[in-house]
Amino acid sequence: xxxxxxxxxxxxxxxxxxxxxxxxxxxxxxxxxxxxxxxxxxxxxxxxxxxxxxxxxxxxxxxxxxxxxxxxxxxxxxxxxxxxxxxxxxxxxxxxxxxxxxxxxxxxxxxxxxxxxxxxxxxxxxxxxxxxxxxxxxxxxxxxxxxxxxxxxxxxxxxxxxxxxxxxxxxxxxxxxxxxxxxxxxxxxxxxxxxxxxxxxxxxxxxxxxxxxxxxxxxxxxxxxxxxxxxxxxxxxxxxxxxxxxxxxxxxxxxxxxxxxxxxxxxxxxxxxxxxxxxxxxxxxxxxxxxxxxxxxxxxxxxxxxxxxxxxxxxxxxxxxxxxxxxxxxxxxxxxxxxxxxxxxxxxxxxxxxxxxxxxxxxxxxxxxxxxxxxxxxxxxxxxxxxxxxxxxxxxxxxxxxxxxxx
Numbered sequence: 001x002x003x004x005x006x007x008x009x010x011x012x013x014x015x016x017x018x019x020x021x022x023x024x025x026x027x028x029x030x031x032x033x034x035x036x037x038x039x040x041x042x043x044x045x046x047x048x049x050x051x052x053x054x055x056x057x058x059x060x061x062x063x064x065x066x067x068x069x070x071x072x073x074x075x076x077x078x079x080x081x082x083x084x085x086x087x088x089x090x091x092x093x094x095x096x097x098x099x100x101x102x103x104x105x106x107x108x109x110x111x112x113x114x115x116x117x118x119x120x121x122x123x124x125x126x127x128x129x130x131x132x133x134x135x136x137x138x139x140x141x142x143x144x145x146x147x148x149x150x151x152x153x154x155x156x157x158x159x160x161x162x163x164x165x166x167x168x169x170x171x172x173x174x175x176x177x178x179x180x181x182x183x184x185x186x187x188x189x190x191x192x193x194x195x196x197x198x199x200x201x202x203x204x205x206x207x208x209x210x211x212x213x214x215x216x217x218x219x220x221x222x223x224x225x226x227x228x229x230x231x232x233x234x235x236x237x238x239x240x241x242x243x244x245x246x247x248x249x250x251x252x253x254x255x256x257x258x259x260x261x262x263x264x265x266x267x268x269x270x271x272x273x274x275x276x277x278x279x280x281x282x283x284x285x286x287x288x289x290x291x292x293x294x295x296x297x298x299x300x301x302x303x304x305x306x307x308x309x310x311x312x313x314x315x316x317x318x319x320x321x322x323x324x325x326x327x328x329x330x331x332x333x334x335x336x337x338x339x340x341x342x343x344x345x346x347x348x349x350x351x352x353x354x355x356x357x358x359x360x361x362x363x364x365x366x367x368x369x370x371x372x373x374x375x376x377x378x379x380x381x382x383x384x385x386x387x388x389x390x391x392x393x394x395x396x397x398x399x400x401x402x403x404x405x406x407x
Contacts, residue, residue, distance in 0.1 A: 004071065004310050005047055009033055010054035012076045016299030023307050025050075033057045033265055040066040050306055052076055053083075055286070056265055061087035071402075072309050074302040075319075078102060078289065079234070081207045085320040089372050092339035092402035094318035096305035100155055101297035102289030107159035109288050110232050111167070113256035114200050117228045118143050120254070122282045139253065139280075144168035149198030151191065151214075152205035152233065153179040160202055161185045172198060176210075195222040200230065207234040215239065220246040226253045232288045235259040244274040247281060254280035258288050313337040313376050313406060315367075322367030322374040329378065329407040333362055334387065338375040338394065339402040342368045346399050347375065354379060357390050372401065381407070 003024050008017065011031040020027050033056035034042065043051065044066040052074035053059065059073060061084050073088060075097040088095055116122055118141045127134045148164045150157045153173040161171040162183055171185040174194040181187060188194040195201060201223060205211045215231075216239040223229070229252055231238050240261060246252045257275060263286060264270045275281050289298070301317075308314035313335060314326035329335050340346050347366060354361060354377070363378035382390070387405065394403050 004049040006050040006052060006306070007043065007048045008052040008074075008076075009057050010076075012052050012054065013295040013299030015296045016052070016074075016076065016303035019300060019303040019307065023311065025307075025310065035265075036060055036063060039063050043067045043070070050074065050310075052302065052306075055079060055082060056263075057082065059083040059088070064088060064091055064093065071404075072096065072306055074306050076298050076302045079207065080319050081234075089320045089370060090401075092372065094309060094315050094321035096302055096309070096317050097319055098298040098301040101301050102291070102294035103155045103159055105291040105294040106156045106232055106288040107163055109258065109284070110156075110160050110202050110230055110256075111163045113230050113232075113258075113282055113284075114148065114164070114202070114228070115143055115167075116282060117200075117230075117254040117256055117280060118146075120280050123280045143200075146170070146199040147172060147197055148200040148202060149174070149188075149194040150185075151175075151194070151201065151203045153181075153185075153187075154204060156232075157202075157204035158182050158185075160204065169200075191219070192222050195219060196224065198227060199224060200228045202230040203233045203237060205233050205237055207236050211237045213237065213239050215243070217242040217245065220252065223252065225251055228253055229255040231256075232258040235261040235263065240274055244278065247275070247278050254282075256282040256284070258284045259286055311406070315374060320369065321372070322369045324365050324367045324374055324376060326365075326376060330362070332381050333378045333407055334381055335406040336375070336377045336379070336394070337404050337406060338377070338400065340373050340375065340397075341399045341401065342371050342373040343399055346373060349397065349399075350375060350377065350394065353390060353393055357382065357386050359386075359390070378407075 003026055005026040006020055008029045010033050017027050017029055040063055046067050046069045049069055049071045055077045064087050070093050073093055073095045078099055080095055080097050083095055120140055124134055147170040150161055150173040153175040165171050165183045172188050172194050173185055174188045174191050214237040220242055247255060305317045312326040315321045316323050316325045359379040359382055361377060361379050366375045
């Protein structure tokens with residue numbers, strides 16, 4: 001069994017650590033995030049074959065170039081925008097994330113924010129903490145019978161819709177792609193149409209060039225007067241200054257924001273936002289997926305992907321790589337995992353080399369992703385000398401990015 005060395009940052013959940021250790025991998029666990037220079041210094045000695053992060057650590061091309069022994073990256077979160085995926089792909093480094101594990105946690109937070117906003121829970125709680133008793137029904141409403149508009153009807157958006165419907169809300173959604181509605185949710189043809197009909201608007205979109213500053217004063221002005229805004233997706237999709245102005249003008253009755261354009265790298269009294277101090281505005285420190293259940297699930301999901309890649313070459317859950325499913329290697333066989341430039345003739349060349357050494361192919365699978373190809377080939381276990389000569393020739397080919405033998 002291989003013993004790859006894995007560096008995990010940002011206090012990755014122990015479920016992931018234990019899973020990696022159970023497969024004999026050496027794990028170094030750090031609680032904090034590291035900036036680029038510190039990370040380059042730490043992994044530059046080529047000790048680690050894999051790196052696991054959460055959302056605060058940024059993996060640039062400089063970081064990747066500092067250790068060409070890196071085999072894989074684990075993003076113990078949903079998003080991968082903190083990683084230079086193009087650079088990772090070009091260097092033959094698959095990136096594995098956990099796109100589903102915190103879905104329920106985020107959805108529950110959104111629904112709790114929706115209820116809290118409609119009852120002014122945050123504002124009245126702060127008053128009570130200050131000794132100011134404000135028992136009133138003014139500006140407090142039930143959510144039943146109201147309409148929630150969901151922008152981005154993916155895994156989290158659909159869960160928000162189902163939970164909202166169970167509370168008696170009407171559910172509308174808008175997505176740039178055609179999506180099958182769940183329950184009684186209804187799609188809207190345009191974002192403007194959805195905004196004009198919704199009492200609550202909740203964002204669930206990824207961070208892309210198309211979604212950057214998706215919500216500005218134009219979109220806030222299109223929302224119902226007295227409606228509420230919730231963002232638990234990405235900080236870059238909202239113009240915070242425009243949101244603040246809409247709240248101060250009382251066009252919006254309240255807002256709940258869990259993600260921000262700039263977030264502190266570590267816990268402490270360093271957070272600043274134009275939304276601080278505004279009435280009926282709930283600010284949470286990016287805790288949408290921060291539940292014990294979600295972190296256990298994320299740790300297990302990402303570490304399991306890493307284990308399958310280390311052990312068998314499986315890349316089915318990679319976000320930046322050819323998606324090839326792999327299974328355990330049969331006794332008496334070796335598996336060549338070959339990452340190469342996506343150019344014509346590579347498969348023929350590899351098979352010619354295998355034929356040269358009189359090796360019988362038992363299984364072969366090839367996939368491509370942009371400029372990179374990934375080939376898995378099983379063949380009968382050769383002698384040590386044959387294996388050494390074959391591997392030396394394969395690694396010496398100009399089209400080879402990375403190659404390893406398993407089994």
